[in-house]
Amino acid sequence: MKTNQLICPVCNGLEKKLLYCNNCNQPMRDGGKLSDYYDSYSPSLPPSVTADSTETDRICTHLYYCPICNNDFRYIVMKKEY
Numbered sequence: 001m002k003t004n005q006l007i008c009p010v011c012n013g014l015e016k017k018l019l020y021c022n023n024c025n026q027p028m029r030d031g032g033k034l035s036d037y038y039d040s041y042s043p044s045l046p047p048s049v050t051a052d053s054t055e056t057d058r059i060c061t062h063l064y065y066c067p068i069c070n071n072d073f074r075y076i077v078m079k080k081e082y
Helices: none
Strands: 029-033 059-065 072-078
Touching: none
Parallel strands: none
Antiparallel strands: 029 059, 059 072
């Protein structure tokens, strides 16, 4: 059932992105939304406060990290209508 809301398919478990580390070529892990790392209250704040872009209504930036070499990478996920 479509609700016509833009949501992040990765945050909501509808899609999984498989990225590989550019240092050691090992699979990276999704650490969640980048904005959740700003401070201890970030996960409970509205997106308008923690937005890292003026397009906060259309994108969700995730932090992917490598458990082998500790490299990290910011990956932009386009929100989709569901």
